[in-house]
Amino acid sequence: MTTGTLKWELGETAYAVIGDLKSGKTPLVALHGGPGFLGKSCATITGYAQKSDRPAVWYDQLGCGASSGLKEKPADFWQVDIFVKEFHQLINHLGIADNFAINGHSWGGLLAAEIAITQPQGLKALILSSPLGDTDTWVAGVKELLAEMPPEISSVIIKHEEAGTTTTEEYMEAAFKFYDKHVIRVPMPPDLVEIFDEALADQNVYNSMWGPSELMCNGTLAGHVVTDRLDRIIAPTLIMSGKYDECMASTASAYLSGIKGSRWELFEESSHLSYVEEAAKYQRVMNEFLDLNC
Numbered sequence: 001m002t003t004g005t006l007k008w009e010l011g012e013t014a015y016a017v018i019g020d021l022k023s024g025k026t027p028l029v030a031l032h033g034g035p036g037f038l039g040k041s042c043a044t045i046t047g048y049a050q051k052s053d054r055p056a057v058w059y060d061q062l063g064c065g066a067s068s069g070l071k072e073k074p075a076d077f078w079q080v081d082i083f084v085k086e087f088h089q090l091i092n093h094l095g096i097a098d099n100f101a102i103n104g105h106s107w108g109g110l111l112a113a114e115i116a117i118t119q120p121q122g123l124k125a126l127i128l129s130s131p132l133g134d135t136d137t138w139v140a141g142v143k144e145l146l147a148e149m150p151p152e153i154s155s156v157i158i159k160h161e162e163a164g165t166t167t168t169e170e171y172m173e174a175a176f177k178f179y180d181k182h183v184i185r186v187p188m189p190p191d192l193v194e195i196f197d198e199a200l201a202d203q204n205v206y207n208s209m210w211g212p213s214e215l216m217c218n219g220t221l222a223g224h225v226v227t228d229r230l231d232r233i234i235a236p237t238l239i240m241s242g243k244y245d246e247c248m249a250s251t252a253s254a255y256l257s258g259i260k261g262s263r264w265e266l267f268e269e270s271s272h273l274s275y276v277e278e279a280a281k282y283q284r285v286m287n288e289f290l291d292l293n294c
Contacts, residue, residue: 001016001017001018002016002017003015003016003017004017005066006089006090006093008086008089008093010062010070010082010085010086011062011067011070012067013059013060013061013062013067013086013089013090014039014059014060014065014066014067015039015057015058015059015060015090015094016039016040016043016046016057016058016059017055017056017057017094018046018047018049018050018055018056018057018058019049019050019053019054019055019056020055021055021057021094021095021096023053023055025053025054025055025294026054026099026100026101026124026125026290026294027054027055027056027057027094027096027099027100027101028045028046028049028054028055028056028057028100028101028102028103028290029056029057029058029087029090029091029096029100029101029102029103030042030045030046030056030057030058030102030103030104030105030108031061031087031102031103031104031105031108031109031111031112032058032060032061032105032107032108033105033106033107033108033109033132034061034064034106034107034108034199034205034206034210035061035063035064035078035083035107035205035206035209035210035221036061036063036064036199036202036203036204036205036206036209037064037106037107037195037199037206038060038064038065038195038198038199039058039059039060039061039065039067040058040060040065040195041105041192041195041199042058042103042105042108043058043191044275044276044279045058045103045105045129045275045286046058048275048282048283048286048287049286049287049290051283051287052287052290052291054287054290057090057094057096059090061083061086061205062082062083062086062205063078063204063205064199064202064205065198068202071204075207075208075219075220076208076220077208078205078208078209078219078220079220080110080111080114080221080224083111084111084114084115084118087111087115088115088120091122096122097120097121097122098121098122099122099124099294100122100123100124101123101124101125101126101127101290101293101294102115102116102123102125102126102127103127103129103286104127104128104129104131105129105130105131105275106129106130106131106132106247106272107132107209107210108129108131109128109129109130109131109132109247110131110132110133110224110226112126112127112128112131113126113128113131113226113230113233113255114226116232116233116235116237117226117229117230117232117233118232119232119233119234123235124235124236124293124294125235125236125237125238125289125290125293125294126233126235126236126237126238127237127238127240127286127289127290128237128238128239128240128255129240129241129274129275130240130241130242130245130246130247130272130273130274131239131241131247131251131252131255132221132247132251133226133227133247133251133254133255134224134225134226134227134251134254135217135221135222135223135224135225136223136225137250137251137254138217138246138247138248138251139215139216139217140250141246141248141250141251142182142214142215142246143215144248145178145181145182145246145248146158146178146215149177149178149181153174153177153178154174156170156171156173156174157171157174157175157178157215160174161215161216166211166212166213166216167212171212171213172213175213175214175215178214178215179214181244181271182244182245182246182271182272183214183246183271183272183273184271184272184273184276184277185244185269185270185271185277186276186277188276189276192273192276207219208220209221214246227254227255227258230254230255230258230259231258231259231260233258233259233260233262234260236261236262236289236292236293237255237259237261237262237263238262238263238264238265238285238286238289239252239255239256239259239262239263239264239265240264240265240266240267240274240282240285240286241264241265241266241267241270241274242266242267242269242270242271242272242274242277242278243266243267243268243269243270243271244270244271245270245271245272245274246271246272247272252264252266265285267281267282
């Protein structure tokens, strides 16, 4: 693995390259979730690509990890278009703009879709992994899942959201009970625990773009719609999500129906982090799709 930093007009973007980008095999660029969840959360996914001798790239999106340094920016600075611009700056810097594939997870899935909508010439394959979609649909789905939680959990979450007291320890404890069911249902590996701890220690981008937790969107992504433009995506597309995922069928099926020729793989034992929960299947499905298309 080699690391580097791209300096561009909006800041500095730290990245890591696994393998040889000049190997002749289409590189996979992994887009992390959050927003602000750190590029190294994609190390597992890029590692899967390497097992198929495919070079891969992950990076810290602006405002998090080693790409931080914009903390003084107001909340409304954090818009989707700056991350689309960052992506294009990076692939040009790495010399892969004419040949690349994308795997975007969660928020990174929405970002990947927004990039694919622009029809970049070099995009050979697109993977939307538990992708965020239209935020109103997503939040409505999360509320459905919340209603299925025990009342002692759901009532605490609802109480604090209505009161605007979502920074309290009681609220976060209840939110993490939701995460145990719909974000990751297996014991979290130590490296992922460290990533969560690091991301939670600096939630500026997450809070600005999304909100206080997965259960409430009141940031710049509120009301964001992507489904009205999905017909512009022409790259071969694979959608993946878990049976217990906060990316519910309403979101996955909207992508499926909106992107011509796309297919949807449902992971029966997974929630939001299927690449950890069903690692072997995720690796196989991802690499088979990539090998077929690029």
